[in-house]
Amino acid sequence: MRNSILLLVVAGFAMFLYTAFSQYQVPEVPNATADYYLTNEPSELGAANVVTAIVVTYRGLDTLGEVTVLFLTATIIGFMLSHSLPANQQVKIPSTSEILVTASRVLIPGSIILGTYVFINGHLTPGGGFQGGAIIGTAMALMLLADPTKQLSKHLMHGVESLSGIFYVLIGLAGLIWAGGFLDTRFLPQGEMGQLLSAGAIPIIYSLIGLKVGAEISNIVSGVHQTEA
Amino acid sequence: MEKISLLILLVLSLIMVAAAVMAVLSKKLPTAILASGIISLFASVVFLILASPDVAMTEAAIGAGLTTFMFFIVLRKIERQNNEK
Numbered sequence: 001m002r003n004s005i006l007l008l009v010v011a012g013f014a015m016f017l018y019t020a021f022s023q024y025q026v027p028e029v030p031n032a033t034a035d036y037y038l039t040n041e042p043s044e045l046g047a048a049n050v051v052t053a054i055v056v057t058y059r060g061l062d063t064l065g066e067v068t069v070l071f072l073t074a075t076i077i078g079f080m081l082s083h084s085l086p087a088n089q090q091v092k093i094p095s096t097s098e099i100l101v102t103a104s105r106v107l108i109p110g111s112i113i114l115g116t117y118v119f120i121n122g123h124l125t126p127g128g129g130f131q132g133g134a135i136i137g138t139a140m141a142l143m144l145l146a147d148p149t150k151q152l153s154k155h156l157m158h159g160v161e162s163l164s165g166i167f168y169v170l171i172g173l174a175g176l177i178w179a180g181g182f183l184d185t186r187f188l189p190q191g192e193m194g195q196l197l198s199a200g201a202i203p204i205i206y207s208l209i210g211l212k213v214g215a216e217i218s219n220i221v222s223g224v225h226q227t228e229a
Numbered sequence: 230m231e232k233i234s235l236l237i238l239l240v241l242s243l244i245m246v247a248a249a250v251m252a253v254l255s256k257k258l259p260t261a262i263l264a265s266g267i268i269s270l271f272a273s274v275v276f277l278i279l280a281s282p283d284v285a286m287t288e289a290a291i292g293a294g295l296t297t298f299m300f301f302i303v304l305r306k307i308e309r310q311n312n313e314k
Binding site: 021049051126130131 | 305
């Protein structure tokens with residue numbers, strides 16, 4: 001009886017979603033805000049990926065807030081983990097499968113290069129700092145999964161994270177001094193659209209975000225790995 | 230919306246629903262983790278078809294990649310502790 005009611009609710013929700021979905025049309029003309037960004041962004045900022053231009057420059061303060069939220073999360077998780085017992089190193093480590101170890105040797109360098117590519121090319125291709133950082137964090141998780149005895153240097157990770165955060169804010173202040181306002185990326189030359197070194201300070205900011213997110217996620221992963229639950 | 234892309238999206242979402250049911254009902258934990266990773270993987274394909282590659286990338290990197298690996302690390306920890314007892 002209870003299950004059939006649940007099933008009815010789910011089916012009704014599915015019907016509702018289907019009707020909403022089948023009537024969805026990709027609009028021919030973008031709305032006023034989107035139109036503003038699409039027409040003015042190439043001349044104002046010169047980033048080939050308009051989404052990145054919006055995330056890093058037009059809504060730069062939101063991104064700074066987002067990075068701060070992630071930083072607070074990482075800090076709180078680190079605080080919680082530091083109160084649990086450290087892992088006993090004498091415990092015999094279960095052997096990892098040969099397939100995982102061999103595959104990780106190919107996958108880890110590839111993932112790190114892919115992550116770096118994604119955040120350096122954030123202003124040209126889809127993706128950016130957050131996605132690239134997550135890919136790098138995944139590579140670190142894979143490394144710890146394949147070889148549980150490995151340890152990430154906590155000081156290095158904290159150093160990368162803090163330095164990239166500080167430089168992010170400093171670049172924002174540079175925009176305040178030499179360009180229109182806080183986090184205005186136009187104090188560096190705009191360059192030719194589509195080149196790696198173009199769109200002002202956008203690639204620098206997104207690379208810093210990528211390093212910061214990658215270091216934070218790696219820190220969380222290794223923290224979980226090293227402590228006894 | 231065009232008939233063909235609607236059909237593809239429907240098939241993808243049905244696979245996602247099937248994977249979600251599998252993640253809940255599966256008795257083996259690794260299977261459940263992989264099933265929940267499949268949901269994110271197909272969700273990222275759906276986002277790609279709906280013309281938002283940036284969101285698709287986030288979903289694939291975080292949902293399908295990072296979360297799955299995190300679950301496996303935690304699963305291994307739990308198994309190690311169970312072996313000690």
